[in-house]
Amino acid sequence: MTALAPGTVPRTSPRGSAARARMLRSLLPALSLALVLIAIAWLNPRAISYFGFNLMLNLAIPIALATIAQMFVIAGNELDLSIGTFVGFVGCVTATWLREAPLLGVLVLLGSIGVYALLGALIHLRNLPSIVVTLGMSFVWQGLAILILPKPGGKAPDWLLAIISFKPPYIPFPILAALLIAAVVHFGLMRTSYGVILRGSGGNAAALRRAGWSLLRTKIVLFALTGLFGVLSGMALIGITTSADANIGNGYTLLSIAGVILGGGEFVGGRVSPIGAVIGALTLALAASPLLTFMHIPPDWQVAANGAILIIVLAARVLISRRER
Amino acid sequence: MKKLLVLSAFAAMLASGTALADTSGKKIAFSNNYAGNSWRQAMLDSYAIVTKKAVEDKVVAAADVFTTADKEVPTQAAQVQNLILQGYDAIVINAASPDALNGAIKQACDAGIVVVSFDGIVTEPCAYRVVVDFKDMGKQEVEQMAKFQPKGGNLLEIRGLAGTSIDDAIHAGILEGVAAHPEFKIVGSVTGDWDQTTAQKAVATILPSLPEIVGVVDQGGDGYGAAQAFAAAGKPRPTIIMGNRQDELKWWKEQKDKDGYQTWSASIAPGVSTLAFWVAQQVLDGRKDVPHDLLVPYLAFTQDDFEAALPKIKEGGVATHEYTQEDAIAAIKANIKQ
Numbered sequence: 274m275t276a277l278a279p280g281t282v283p284r285t286s287p288r289g290s291a292a293r294a295r296m297l298r299s300l301l302p303a304l305s306l307a308l309v310l311i312a313i314a315w316l317n318p319r320a321i322s323y324f325g326f327n328l329m330l331n332l333a334i335p336i337a338l339a340t341i342a343q344m345f346v347i348a349g350n351e352l353d354l355s356i357g358t359f360v361g362f363v364g365c366v367t368a369t370w371l372r373e374a375p376l377l378g379v380l381v382l383l384g385s386i387g388v389y390a391l392l393g394a395l396i397h398l399r400n401l402p403s404i405v406v407t408l409g410m411s412f413v414w415q416g417l418a419i420l421i422l423p424k425p426g427g428k429a430p431d432w433l434l435a436i437i438s439f440k441p442p443y444i445p446f447p448i449l450a451a452l453l454i455a456a457v458v459h460f461g462l463m464r465t466s467y468g469v470i471l472r473g474s475g476g477n478a479a480a481l482r483r484a485g486w487s488l489l490r491t492k493i494v495l496f497a498l499t500g501l502f503g504v505l506s507g508m509a510l511i512g513i514t515t516s517a518d519a520n521i522g523n524g525y526t527l528l529s530i531a532g533v534i535l536g537g538g539e540f541v542g543g544r545v546s547p548i549g550a551v552i553g554a555l556t557l558a559l560a561a562s563p564l565l566t567f568m569h570i571p572p573d574w575q576v577a578a579n580g581a582i583l584i585i586v587l588a589a590r591v592l593i594s595r596r597e598r
Numbered sequence: 599m600k601k602l603l604v605l606s607a608f609a610a611m612l613a614s615g616t617a618l619a620d621t622s623g624k625k626i627a628f629s630n631n632y633a634g635n636s637w638r639q640a641m642l643d644s645y646a647i648v649t650k651k652a653v654e655d656k657v658v659a660a661a662d663v664f665t666t667a668d669k670e671v672p673t674q675a676a677q678v679q680n681l682i683l684q685g686y687d688a689i690v691i692n693a694a695s696p697d698a699l700n701g702a703i704k705q706a707c708d709a710g711i712v713v714v715s716f717d718g719i720v721t722e723p724c725a726y727r728v729v730v731d732f733k734d735m736g737k738q739e740v741e742q743m744a745k746f747q748p749k750g751g752n753l754l755e756i757r758g759l760a761g762t763s764i765d766d767a768i769h770a771g772i773l774e775g776v777a778a779h780p781e782f783k784i785v786g787s788v789t790g791d792w793d794q795t796t797a798q799k800a801v802a803t804i805l806p807s808l809p810e811i812v813g814v815v816d817q818g819g820d821g822y823g824a825a826q827a828f829a830a831a832g833k834p835r836p837t838i839i840m841g842n843r844q845d846e847l848k849w850w851k852e853q854k855d856k857d858g859y860q861t862w863s864a865s866i867a868p869g870v871s872t873l874a875f876w877v878a879q880q881v882l883d884g885r886k887d888v889p890h891d892l893l894v895p896y897l898a899f900t901q902d903d904f905e906a907a908l909p910k911i912k913e914g915g916v917a918t919h920e921y922t923q924e925d926a927i928a929a930i931k932a933n934i935k936q
Contacts (some may be wrong), residue, residue: 320683328679328705332672425697514675515704516697523668562673566680572642572663576633579667 279596297593302536302552305586309559323445330447333558335360335510338450339525340532340554341458341547342502347533348462349495350475350544351396351403356503356529357409359385361447361520362414363507368427368517375430386500391497397489411526418519425518429511437512450509451551458547471495475543477524531583532557535590560586621882624687625660626875631674631694631718633665636843637819637868639757641692641717644869648920657923658879663892671698678702681711688712688878690871693720696763701829712881717866726872726881728892732764735896736771739815739839740779742862744838750781751812754804754836756790756797756824758817768817775815785809790820794845798823805831814838818865821846841865841899842917847908860901867897869918876926889933 313329314321320329339356346353371378396403397409439446462468473481474491484486506525511517519558536553538545560582570578604855632638642663649661658822664681666673674694679702681689684887689706693699693715706713707724716728743753755772758765776782786808790797797820805827814824818841825838835853840863853859873894882889895918899907911917 317684319685320680328683329676332676332679335672361854425695427697510672513701514671514698515701516695518671518695518698520669521671521695521698524668524673558676561667562676563680563683566677566684567663569662572633572665574632575665576667 294387294593298537299546299549301590301593302546302549302556305535305589306552306556306559307319309556309564309586313559313564313567316564320563320567323443326445326448327440327564329559330445330451330555331513332510332562333555334447334450334454334559335506335513336525336528336532337454337554338502338506338509338553339522339529340536340550341454342499342506343529344458344533344536344538344545344547344550345462345471345498345502346403346494347530347538347540348472348475348543349492349544350541351492351495352530352540353407354404355414356499356506357406357522357524357526358411358414358418359500359503359524360507360510361517361519362418362421362522363504364511364514364517364521365418365422365427365519367433367508367511368429369421371433372428372430382504386497386504389443389500389503390493390497393494394489395491396496397492415523416518422517422519425516427517429515429517433508433512434515435508451555455548455551457494462545462547472543472545475541513536528554528557531587535587537590557583615793618910621658621879622656623659624879625685626658626688626690626878626882627681627684628661628663628871628875629674629677629681629689629691629693630663630665631692632669632690636912636914637916640912640916641720641868641871642715644918644920645871645875645899648869648872648922649875652875652879655834658882661875666694668764669694671695675699675702678706682706682709686711688714688882689718690874691707691715691718691725692871693718696721703756712878714874714878714881716870723890726877726888726890726892728870728877728894730765730870730896731893732866732896733774735864735898736768736773736815737775737778738771738864738898739789739862740772740775740782743775743782743813743815743837743839744779746860746862747782749812749813751783752785752809753782753810754801754811754814755784756801756814756816756820757787757850758790758820759790762928763818770929772815782813784815785811790816790823792819792841794820794823794826794843796820796823798827801827802830805833810834811836817841821841821863822849835859837861839863840899842867842875842899844908844911844913844915844917847904847911847917851905851908854901854905862898862900863917864896864898867919868916869920870894873921873926873929874921877930879923880926882932885930886933888930892929892933894929 279528341361343353343356366381368377370381392406396406441449470486474488478488532554533550536546536549561579565579600820652658653661664677666677671694673685689711699720703713703720703722703725713725715725719727757769786804788800789805790800801824813836816839821838821840822845828835838861840850840861842863842865850861907917
């Protein structure tokens with residue numbers, strides 16, 4: 274953040290206004306989260322408690338992980354339309370093989386991360402649009418998920434259930450997990466030198482290439498990280514639901530993209546924010562479900578109201594980024 | 599002394615068989631995962647009619663309906679968790695998945711909430727399940743067919759949505775019925791997805807390859823489409839079992855008026871949502887003997903009574919039945935006996 278004392282720059286200066294807008298942009302995710310929380314507290318004070326946060330936010334953790342996964346591909350100017358079905362596939366593996374044959378389960382999950390890395394290589398080498406490749410892959414993951422688990426069922430491994438139902442003192446587990454995810458990814462992507470290279474591959478690929486960095490390698494790393502966080506998301510989801518369904522993650526594709534954008538990321542230019550993405554995911558999860566449930570909207574209007582809330586939350590973000598330009 | 603008094607009052611209440619606990623302060627929520635077809639709309643309508651009256655009569659304090667925006671499991675799981683936070687005493691649920699919601703359902707049970715599932719049931723043992731006896735429905739179809747076609751012959755079967763428990767159960771019932779009536783033989787089977795257009799296309803495709811068909815056994819929502827396919831192919835009209843849809847019953851009436859056409863119609867009543875509501879109310883009322891799996895009858899129409907029901911069904915809708923508290927008590931009693 275640029276530290277400009279107020280007054281040193283005239284108010285009308287375009288640089289000053291850009292700095293303010295940038296400041297606003299980085300604050301917006303936190304602001305919208307605070308707004309949604311205030312609304313929930315006002316509608317249902319009972320929800321603002323240790324028990325309440327546990328219930329409201331535990332399903333936000335897999336969404337936050339999927340959002341981080343999406344953020345890595347977006348950092349490289351790509352989009353992953355298969356993350357939702359991939360999460361569903363991981364869920365089916367987790368509820369079946371990872372429990373019954375842990376070695377096979379681990380191998381399959383590692384293999385799926387490998388597939389993601391290969392996809393990154395393919396997209397880079399053949400110069401393919403990632404939207405097409407990942408849309409195709411979304412059907413592959415869905416098909417594999419149905420093959421593994423034709424009927425809903427299976428059971429999460431006990432160790433996974435134990436981790437997810439862990440109840441730390443004072444701070445609810447989902448909040449602790451969100452802080453941990455945000456901190457780890459923020460450090461890795463924003464504070465290490467290779468993190469800068471990764472983001473640079475989306476920001477100015479030509480400059481990176483001229484400086485001697487392998488763009489193939491950055492793309493592979495970004496996609497592999499997406500795969501890794503997709504796996505974590507699927508496992509967290511199954512830990513919460515305890516049982517799997519081949520269609521369980523389908524909604525995550527669009528949620529994760531919305532989460533990245535709400536969290537201050539941009540589709541191009543390698544401009545992403547891990548902390549923002551986690552906050553964005555939490556905001557979306559809270560706005561779409563608890564807020565809606567507590568508002569007591571007539572059933573005929575609930576589906577539309579859900580959409581309206583998402584549009585309002587995302588519209589604030591768009592307004593601010595327009596000021597920035 | 600005081601304890602004794604309370605105990606004797608309790609015993610008196612038990613003996614008189616009236617409500618053990620007052621449910622007028624209890625709140626019941628309905629978690630629904632989908633509202634996008636005529637059956638689900640009828641389900642919500644029936645539920646609204648019955649619960650509005652129950653709230654007015656102060657049987658319960660509130661009966662709110664919550665429909666998720668998508669059909670996704672995590673959305674409904676989050677919804678159930680929010681309903682727990684809202685402080686509802688019971689949740690009636692039509693679930694997106696029989697297994698994957700168990701985590702959230704268990705949390706609700708642990709919070710002391712009564713969970714009653716129907717149609718889309720949940721397998722978590724702490725929840726109640728209101729299940730329609732689809733297997734018997736399939737068997738009855740063949741029994742009825744035997745009345746209309748005493749000589750027997752070839753049957754065409756139309757299946758429902760593949761991979762669902764409902765399709766499985768009806769199919770098993772039909773097979774059982776055919777085993778009991780060896781004069782019938784299923785010579786063809788198509789997938790109709792409980793949808794007239796899909797069924798019509800599927801039947802039209804298979805018809806040219808089939809010998810003469812005397813009857814069609816199906817799952818509801820596909821009878822009218824089958825009739826259209828037979829008419830279009832210029833084949834003789836078989837006995838088609840209907841599924842309580844308005845277009846099916848209307849076609850049946852047209853044929854009956856023309857030449858006395860006979861058949862039978864059965865399906866699950868969308869109003870089974872109201873039965874689930876009353877079961878939840880009964881459990882909240884303090885009944886401890888409610889079985890966790892309740893088998894309830896399906897809604898059937900015969901040659902004599904279908905015309906009376908027809909005007910009451912909305913255009914493009916499904917015949918329904920709103921259950922009463924007495925129906926629920928009777929259903930619980932019937933299931934305890936088994």
